[in-house]
Amino acid sequence: MKQLNLPEIDAKIRKFWDENSVFSKSIEERPADNSFVFYEGPPSANGKPGIHHVMGRTVKDLFCRFQTMKGKRVNRKGGWDTHGLPIELSVEQSLGITKEDIGTKISVDDYNAECRKTVMQYKDLWDDITRKMGYWVDLDHPYITFDNEYIESVWWLLGQLYQKGLLYKGYTIQPYSPAAGTGLSSHELNQPGCYRDVTDTTVVAQFKTIQDTLPEALKGYGDICILAWTTTPWTLPSNTALTVGPKIEYVLIKTFNQYTFEPVNVIIAKALVEKQFGQKYFETGEESAFLQYLSSDKKIPFSVLKSVTGEELIGIRYEQLLPYALPYENPENAFRVIGGNFVTTEDGTGVVHTAPTFGADDMKAAKEAVPPVPPMLVLDENGNAVPLVNLQGKFRSELGDIGGKYVKNEYYAEGTAPERSVDVEIAIRLKEENKAFKVEKYVHNYPHCWRTDKPVLYYPLDSWFIRSTAMKDKMIELNKTINWKPAHTGEKRFGNWLENLNDWNLSRSRYWGIPLPIWRTEDATEEICIDSIENLGKEIQKANEKLGLNQSVPKDLHRPYIDDVNLVSPSGKSMKRELDLIDVWFDSGAMPYAQWHYPMENKDLINQGITFPADFIAEGVDQTRGWFFTLHAIASMVFENVAYKNVVSNGLVLDKNGVKMSKRLGNVIDPFETIEKYGADATRWYMISNAQPWDNLKFDLEGIDEVRRKFFGTLFNTYSFFTLYANIDGFVGKEASIPMENRPEIDRWIISLLHSLIKDVEADFADYEPTNATRKVMTFVDEHLSNWYVRLCRRRFWKGDYSDDKIAAYQTLYECLVTISKLMAPVAPMFADWLYKNLNDATGLEKHESVHLAYFPESDVTKIDTKLEQRMDYAQRISSLILSIRKKENIRVRQPLTKVMLPILDNAFVDQVDMVKSLILSEVNVKDIEYLTETEGFINKKAKANFKTLGKILGKHMKTGAQMITEFSQNDIAELEKSGLYNMVIEGDSFTLTPEDIEISFDEVQGWQVAVDRDITVALDISLNENLIAEGYAREFVNRIQNIRKSSDFNVTDRIVVEIEKHQVSEEAVSKFEDYIKNEVLADRIKLSENVDGESVEIIDGLNLNIRVEKV
């Protein structure tokens, strides 16, 4: 391969993997008793894979591959999430039906089959992206959540919860769409456009308190009303309590009602007086203002009489505002003031009208009150407790004049709505009865049903719950043992979520999902929870006998078949299944067990801890309350264990401008195209190296291109360089390894860096920090291996015989390349394998046929030499400084110079530099280094404070001290260096400083070509003589001839003859450096002639000479 072509490499390696079953070998070759457990969070094949899936799966893949290389067996069972509303919706959409049509226009049978099909709609695309991105997961034996066996395991889990008393049926307030006749999930409510601004009639009502329940502080003022605001007046007949904030300050105000003009005393939060007593009112302390008040007056007087806390108000009883009905249960506990922490003083009156049947907060506050406040439920014709609004959204007949009306005008069919909504009617009635303090229109945000476009009601619905609150402490405790990446997702986001845990609402009234396996008698006195198919069979048998039926276990455990099953209670009554399905999130949280059909099969996998808990899972951060929670909750509640030990929650993939990708905006990146064009490895490497997985990734295709060029391109070049000469010299790794101590400095240096790198990269992968790992590999390849090692060692590869030095160079570079292939393999599996195989297949040094079957390199600490690393750093920096002086002085690098001078601070520095002297000299084309020990009068030293150590000593004198140090004279510095101590007096305080506190460096000096980089200073002697100039010319000729060789497509080994046009410059160069030139360009002869029939090339500024180059 002449040029890097990543997609081609992808295809080649994929084929190799397929043909040789590398993936299954990577599992089977590892011992079964040394496993690393990974769980695949099931995607839904109902949607197409996006670029963010490539991100998430790269994270999963890379740690699994890493652990495999560490010798672990990593089983990776794939899975599909197959239930849930999105699937029902897409079926209904494609068939053009609605929920109501199920059972009429389409049989449930067909509907079911349709869901099954739809669920796997894009499976082929998913399989394709999985392969193309190089994600290793077992797609041949996936778990599928709609399988009977999967469902059976879920039933078993529910059975466990049931036996522990953690499953119960109860009321909650849920969003409900009367028009559609169905409850809505929060997911549905979060569809775009559901929340809309609407204008509603709002009422501030006056709740008249009962005198003898008032606290002492409020007695003696006559009648007192509490003001409470509502945006939904239709809930006022269902009011059973008023909620105040215990810590909020309330005031008693004397004023007049603006509609009836009757005098009234009202209670309202102090902070909201201004808001409620607006322009229509004026505050006054004058009693006369009240005596003289007339209904025709423009403004109404008011006066604050008293201030009390909410705490004092708790317990006050009041007259029912609209006494249509009484709660059927404990009505004596209704109509009183209770406390609630959710009360704010941002809106209304600081008192919340509380209707427990229509508000979640209301219900909670009412339940928590002592004694509990009953909700406004009445008994219907069948003796069932029901709210005052029925499921159609109409008032019940108890409401008299407004009974039978819809509570929202929007629910009427078009054109049939009355002029006055019930909200308005109630407002009018309250005004007339002196119970309305204020009525006004108000614009607020309110959710609407996405299907019917009509407002949602919050309505009490029967649901099955998991009593997760009972296990809260266990969950919190277990969570503390989980290693979260990043930590704050676990501690903060997930931790807070657990602290505020609610019971888990399991019920969904749908068709396509796992049916709740609970059967009940009609009067709900007896019930059974089925936890296996076997158990179901037995119960069916029993029921058949007792009830004379002929039922059998349905082939498909889904609705509607399962609904047809009737069971029999111990007392012989018929039991029907509770019609609910369970939350699909339970499906996915059950996968550790259900994927193995536990406990009906594979008992040991879980019980012996072979596949449980997971060592590692990864998913988007949006799964914190989703999959991460359901896994944790089920494991905590059923097994009292964690489900996973390490979890990476990755961020979102945004477009390059940081905007969420969406079809609407057209900024969606197609993963197939991307991988096709740039290759999977560049895409993966870009995603991992560019940002930490848990930060959002601003996905930019140009970034992939950059990674391809900078990293893969450089590595590829390095590899091609290696093979070019390895082929010429026939290096196939058969020589015995040359001992480190016999290899040159630079070899030992790169090997030292390599082993430091291995150590760091392994630690990063082990710590789930892949970004750091990739960045370190990139730095090594780019800066150290390519731009220093290879650049400086080029000659060793193409010059001279196949000597030990050359073999050492090959062995060194080979080790680096093979090791890099292993270090990068988890992230860039295909390129790494290509590189590894190319290298290893040629040498056969390792027996593995793929890098993914090889073991992760071990860092050999004996090869790490920090002093060596330091002196190479010196070499790089000194070279860089010299080059910068050359640049400043405009002296080209091909012009040799005599010497460079290095002022030194200590002898260790000399020793260090001496060892890398030859590298520096050849790199910068200078003949010698001279060390300057005596710098006085030549180059000045300067002192600078070490803020870190000095700050602790000097404290507040730091500023002056630092200033004093920069002003040190040469004598001061000499004294410090000699004695090792320096006494300093600042504002009367005396301090003793040590050399550690002061950093000495060299100053720049006029008249010398000096450059400084922190602790290193170099001075360059730029004087030239004839010899140097001639050598410079010689190098120019070498360069030009090499260029000609190359442009003439000569082989690197071809011998040539050269003819150069005669000129003073060419004569000087050739006469003095003929051998050098011949040697460099592989020339047998160099001839100078007056007329040369060759290429005209510029040698130095303005001088063109003809050169002819011919093969021998």
Place this chain on the structure above:
RNA sequence: AGUCUCGUAGCUCAGCUGGUUAGAGCACUACACUGAUAAUGUAGGGGUCGGCGGUUCAAGUCCGCCCGAGACUACCA
């Protein structure tokens, strides 16, 4: 509305437990180097470290408030 995360050069990101003149890559400009050549080196421009306050000898870093982006939860009188 609450909780959490993020905000550093035109772009993508480093910046450890507070410490000197805030760094790197990309992009841009100029010059060089080159038997790895779609690579490389040197130099240059470019920053109120989101804003305001506070703690401290010293704040990009710690604390408070605000602004902006995002995620999740809730939608509430």
